[in-house]
Amino acid sequence: MPLARQVVRDLAAEHGACLRPVQLRRTEIDTGHVEQVLIPCGHTLASVCPSCAERARILRAAQCREGWHLDHEPVIDSDPATDEQRELITDRAEAQEARDLLASADLDVGELDERIGELDEEIAASGMRGSVLPARPRRHRSTRRRQDAAPLPRRPVSSRTVGKTYTTPDGKTFRPSLFITLTCPSYGRVGEDGAPADPDTYDYARAARDALHFAALFDRFIQNLRRYVGYDLQYFAAIEPQRRLAPHVHLALRGTISRAELRAVIAATYHQVWWPSTEVARYDGDRLPVWDEHTGSYLDPDTGEVLPTWDQALDAITGQDEPRHVARFGGRFDAQGVLAGSRDASRCIGYLTKYLTKHIGDCHQAVTGAQADHTGRLADALRHEPCSPTCANWLCYGIQPRNARPGLRPGACKGKAHRREYLGYAGRRVLVSRKWSGKTLADHRADRRTWLTSALGLPVTDPARYSWEPVKPGDPDHMPTGQRLLHVVADRIQWQTALELARRRAAEADLSATGRAA
Numbered sequence: 001m002p003l004a005r006q007v008v009r010d011l012a013a014e015h016g017a018c019l020r021p022v023q024l025r026r027t028e029i030d031t032g033h034v035e036q037v038l039i040p041c042g043h044t045l046a047s048v049c050p051s052c053a054e055r056a057r058i059l060r061a062a063q064c065r066e067g068w069h070l071d072h073e074p075v076i077d078s079d080p081a082t083d084e085q086r087e088l089i090t091d092r093a094e095a096q097e098a099r100d101l102l103a104s105a106d107l108d109v110g111e112l113d114e115r116i117g118e119l120d121e122e123i124a125a126s127g128m129r130g131s132v133l134p135a136r137p138r139r140h141r142s143t144r145r146r147q148d149a150a151p152l153p154r155r156p157v158s159s160r161t162v163g164k165t166y167t168t169p170d171g172k173t174f175r176p177s178l179f180i181t182l183t184c185p186s187y188g189r190v191g192e193d194g195a196p197a198d199p200d201t202y203d204y205a206r207a208a209r210d211a212l213h214f215a216a217l218f219d220r221f222i223q224n225l226r227r228y229v230g231y232d233l234q235y236f237a238a239i240e241p242q243r244r245l246a247p248h249v250h251l252a253l254r255g256t257i258s259r260a261e262l263r264a265v266i267a268a269t270y271h272q273v274w275w276p277s278t279e280v281a282r283y284d285g286d287r288l289p290v291w292d293e294h295t296g297s298y299l300d301p302d303t304g305e306v307l308p309t310w311d312q313a314l315d316a317i318t319g320q321d322e323p324r325h326v327a328r329f330g331g332r333f334d335a336q337g338v339l340a341g342s343r344d345a346s347r348c349i350g351y352l353t354k355y356l357t358k359h360i361g362d363c364h365q366a367v368t369g370a371q372a373d374h375t376g377r378l379a380d381a382l383r384h385e386p387c388s389p390t391c392a393n394w395l396c397y398g399i400q401p402r403n404a405r406p407g408l409r410p411g412a413c414k415g416k417a418h419r420r421e422y423l424g425y426a427g428r429r430v431l432v433s434r435k436w437s438g439k440t441l442a443d444h445r446a447d448r449r450t451w452l453t454s455a456l457g458l459p460v461t462d463p464a465r466y467s468w469e470p471v472k473p474g475d476p477d478h479m480p481t482g483q484r485l486l487h488v489v490a491d492r493i494q495w496q497t498a499l500e501l502a503r504r505r506a507a508e509a510d511l512s513a514t515g516r517a518a
């Protein structure tokens with residue numbers, strides 16, 4: 001016999017209802033009337049909530065479609081700051097002035113720095129973009145070392161974001177855009193199944209480092225491309241793994257450039273990682289640096305000597321040193337012109353959003369032993385690579401990670417990049433430039449909601465009329481999960497019937513209108 005609870009879940013998933021609805025108590029401020037409202041959890045992983053993940057994927061597809069072939073410059077107006085936001089900035093200004101005053105008198109600024117940190121968090125939480133000051137002062141030495149860029153013509157970047165229009169001899173105009181796929185270089189030959197032909201010579205260390213720095217490399221590519229084409233090129237990009245488990249990126253570009261130009265920019269693009277050397281592992285196994293409470297630093301377990309800090313290790317890199325890693329794209333890339341509204345455009349948007357509801361590590365399941373072995377070897381390489389300046393793995397190489405604290409263990413860093421489900425790439429899966437559609441994801445979501453309420457003929461409710469609070473498990477009106485699920489299934493079915501009816505009415509109205517016209 002089927003399990004009743006499982007049938008409820010299946011039915012919920014089938015009707016696109018959230019499997020983990022959140023219960024809120026909604027009070028109408030004027031009347032004091034209380035209602036229970038269930039809202040979707042909004043998770044983007046299908047393994048957690050298939051319905052919410054699919055809705056998030058569709059939203060991304062809509063965002064991608066709207067920005068790709070835009071023929072006018074998107075207008076981006078920031079909302080004016082609220083009183084609360086202005087007050088936060090005022091507090092921040094006063095804290096900064098007081099701190100700098102103390103600092104100039106060589107007094108302790110610890111307390112004010114803490115206050116400034118709190119204010120910066122509140123500023124971010126209040127819905128303001130960016131921060132009042134750059135996060136930390138730039139390191140001049142590392143920026144000077146960085147430049148040995150391959151020659152690429154550079155043009156000043158104008159603020160234009162829309163691509164060129166072309167006119168055919170018979171007067172038709174069209175505005176093509178591009179769909180591009182960029183991959184990592186080869187680490188060794190792989191078979192159809194993505195597993196290496198010879199696992200022992202496959203360059204796992206390089207594969208791991210390229211994955212860790214893939215986001216930075218992509219950034220550099222966009223910078224180079226913009227300088228090369230001379231306008232503020234816009235993109236919608238999705239990062240996902242190939243069969244061989246190396247990241248690759250699909251990107252929709254607004255406007256078009258030639259394959260030859262693209263090849264030149266890809267060849268000239270690289271990202272140098274100026275991190276300390278990891279040639280020699282100084283500590284491993286049971287012999288690891290020990291934390292010293294007194295100095296707040298890690299010491300050599302035998303000599304008690306304080307290990308160099310992250311900044312000291314960076315300063316020790318000289319002009320004669322090589323960067324620890326140079327990330328580049330592979331020579332093979334794919335580029336095709338795509339016209340607005342074409343079947344090709346839909347197919348490409350499908351590629352761009354295909355894997356967004358899955359973790360990178362879950363996109364391709366290992367079926368054969370060779371594939372499982374490949375996954376295992378890559379995960380192993382990633383476990384021991386330093387993932388960031390704060391990575392516990394630096395202790396292996398006798399360097400204290402940035403912001404060192406007690407309890408760090410090499411090989412057990414908590415950074416996401418080390419985990420199997422991330423395969424070295426812990427960054428955002430969708431990267432969208434700011435002037436893509438001129439809208440935020442929240443704007444796109446609001447568009448869908450407006451469409452829905454008008455299709456169903458629902459009254460527009462003013463959110464300012466209500467106050468909202470989460471319902472907690474101990475509350476008398478709290479609904480257990482099963483009950484919540486039953487409610488959302490019932491609501492969803494009712495709502496789908498209403499939508500279907502509205503659609504049919506609209507179609508009939510269309511038909512009779514055409515009938516009359518004829």
Ligand SMILES: [Zn+2]
Pocket residue numbers: 017018019020021040041042043049051052053
């Ligand atoms: Zn959900």
Ligand SMILES: [Zn+2]
Pocket residue numbers: 385386387388390391392393413414415418
């Ligand atoms: Zn790490």
